[in-house]
Amino acid sequence: MTAILEMESGQIEEGPVGWESNAACSALPTAMFFTDDVDEISAAKRVCLRCEVRSECLDSAVARREQFGIWGGHLFVAGRIVLSKRRRGRPPKVARPQDSFPEVDVPAPYRRLVASTVA
Secondary structure (H helix, E strand, O other), X not given: OEXXXXXXXXXXXXXXXXXXXXXXXXXXXXXXXXXXXXXXXXXXXXXXXXXXXXXXXXHHHHHHOOOEEEEOOEEEEOOEEEOOOOOOOOOOOOOOHHHOOOOOOOOHHHHHHEOOOOO
């Protein structure tokens, strides 16, 4: 949620209001939270892990029925929480360490949103 804010200098600026203003991602490019690139997804999830409003972000995303993106440290694909995602193409014979996401616990009320298959 954004609002139009009047600065002390008289300038008008649009900015986040509420918990969004305290989010660790508020100054980062939005594109990194809406990507299919496994490396960028991992980077976005790491940002979320150090965020003080992670639970508010997840609650808000579920309430809005977000379909895609990283919200509260979780990857949403088609409205479901995806715990792991592999790179495009044939999977390697030996798993690459950089292909695993940082683990973020799914709160009990949202476990129903966890996708049963890997995207």
